Amino acid sequence: MTEIQSKLPKVGTTIFTVMSQMAAESNAINLSQGFPDFPVSEKLxxxxxxxxxxxxxxxxxxxxLPQLREAIANKIKNTGGVNIxxxxxxxxxxxxTEAIFSSVxxxxxxxxxxxxxxxxxxxxIPAIELAGGKVVPVGLSLPNFTPDxxxxxxxxxxxxxxxxxNFPHNPSGAILTQDDITALKELLEENPQLIILSDEVYEHIIFDGNTHLSVLKDKFLARRSIAVSSFGKTFHATGWKIGYMVxxxxxxxxxxxxxxxNCFSVHTPSQYAMAEYLQNEKNYLGLSAxxxxxxEFFQQxxxxxxxxxxxxxxxxxQVLDFSEISDMGDMEFAQYLIKDKGVASIPVSAFYSDKQDDKLLRFCFAKGEETLQKAADILCKI
Incomplete structure (x- = not known):
């Protein structure tokens, strides 16, 4: 058989697939992969x-579709006052994901x-490596995952x-502040070769009265930025794989x-549906609440x-620190939770290129209250 030289030799099956499969095999409550367990709008x-x-x-x-692009532009205008x-x-x-790959x-x-x-x-990282680029990882500052x-x-x-x-940030839920925007602008002013790729798929899920600070809202940043968004995240339809880039x-x-x-075009009836569904602002503005x-339910x-x-x-x-519970590494502890306790999460080390382990696990709370309570009852007994 002809030998294939891998372009991504360090890449295996994603951690999300691995942990979800393990959860299924152990019949565990799956708070690992980031998908809601409640239905898509019947209207949509x-x-x-x-x-x-x-x-x-x-x-x-x-x-x-022109009508969908117009609806997206209207949404951006309504939420950020920006004309696109x-x-x-x-x-x-x-x-x-396709938007990120194509952009890179x-x-x-x-x-x-x-x-x-x-x-x-x-x-x-795989997108950068396939493009022939060099990845330069810079860690966010713990414990609150703020940019340095x-x-x-x-x-x-x-x-x-x-x-x-990527803000709001996966896995931590951190958000950008106005000081961050100012600092980002200064970096671009000092380095004319730079552009920003801003993954904003959770733009409509932001808490505590805060406002999503999109790169599109700042005229200077917008001239040097690519913003990526996801209808799958916004409308609980992750399997539809439809988003957009600006x-x-x-x-x-x-x-x-x-x-x-890369894909040429996107599922046509879904585009027509999204174009009409976006006409009602309540369909996305009520998401944060x-x-x-x-x-609040899960934290309580x-x-x-x-x-x-x-x-x-x-x-x-929701990221949880288990350092007071166990000396295990986060991958080992996550596997223990699945196999011995019946709750699945994602070890945060999987989000680091060097597998940095701070004894943190990511839990998805896009689930029904009964599911969240069941999981919490188990976790509270550990």
């Missing part, structure tokens, strides 16, 4: 079905350096092409060159446990 499902029945089943335009050109600055993608492949060249704030979602912009600055060279940020015309022109060969109640249920609760200001994830 009906809209997809209606558009399939009407006959909207052939290829959509490569950048996305629907013809040149928005592209509908096959989920956020279009803008990162052989030998370019890309700073990744860690812990980081696991698709960033001086450390970022110290790692910037003439070869640094991109900084990838970037200045010159950058988007290059991204579309990759996107058209709903998930904040779930966060965990009050009597020996786990330390790390503040979560957004997303539907």
């Amino acid at each position: 499902i009906d809209l997809v079905y209606q558009n399939m029945q009407i006959g909207h089943n052939q290829y959509a335009p490569m950048p996305g 050109n629907i013809d040149t600055e928005i592209t509908v993608s096959a989920g956020a 492949l279009a803008t990162v060249n052989q030998g370019d350096e890309v700073i990744v704030l860690e812990p980081a979602y696991d698709c960033y 912009w001086q450390k970022v600055k110290d790692n910037i060279t003439k070869k640094t092409r991109m900084i990838i940020i 970037a200045p015309e010159a950058i988007m022109k290059e991204i579309r060159k990759v996107h058209q060969y 709903m998930y904040e109640k779930k966060r 249920a965990m009050q009597d446990s020996k786990f330390k609760i790390i503040p979560s200001y957004g997303t539907y994830f």
Whole structure:
């Protein structure tokens, strides 16, 4: 058999698949993989079905349906007061992962350096490596996962092409502050070769009266940034794999060159459905309140446990510190929880390129209260 030289020799099956499979085999409560266990809106499902029945089943335009791009632009205008050109600055993608891959492949060249704030979602590094770029990991400051912009600055060279940020942050739930935006602008002002790839898939899940500070809301940042969003995360339909990216015309022109060969276009009836569903702002503006109640419920249920609760200001994830419970590493402890206790989580070391282990686990609280209570009851007895 012909030998294949792997382009991603360090990459195996994702931690999310591994832990979910282990949870299924042990019949454990799955708070590992980030997907809701409650239904998609019946209205949205009906809209997809209606558009399939009407006959909207052939290829959509490569950048996305014009009416969906217009609805996205209106959403951005309503939530951030920003005007986006629907013809040149928005592209509908096959989920956020495809948007990230297409963006990196279009803008990162052989030998370019890309700073990744860690812990980081696991698709960033493979995309950079496939583009021929060099990954430069920079750790967020614990325990609250805040960016150390001086450390970022110290790692910037003439070869640094991109900084990838993700706020609200997976796995920690940290968010950006205005000081962070100011610091980010200063870095771009000092380094004209830099662009920002901002993974904002949890933009509509933010708590405690805070506001999502998108790179699109700052005119200077917006001229040098790519913002990625996900309808799957927003509308509890992760299996639909539909999202979008926003970037200045010159950058988007290059991204579309990759996107058209990466997937060409996205499921047509879903695009028609999303275009109509977005007309009602309540369908996405009420999301934070709903998930904040779930966060409060899970945190309250965990009050009597020996786990330390790390503040979560957004997303539907809660990081718990188990250092007072066990000396095990986080992967070993996560496996123990699944096999011996029946609760699945994700070890945070999986989000670090060097597998940094701070005895932290990520739990997904996008579940029904009965499921969360069951899991908390078990965890509180440990």
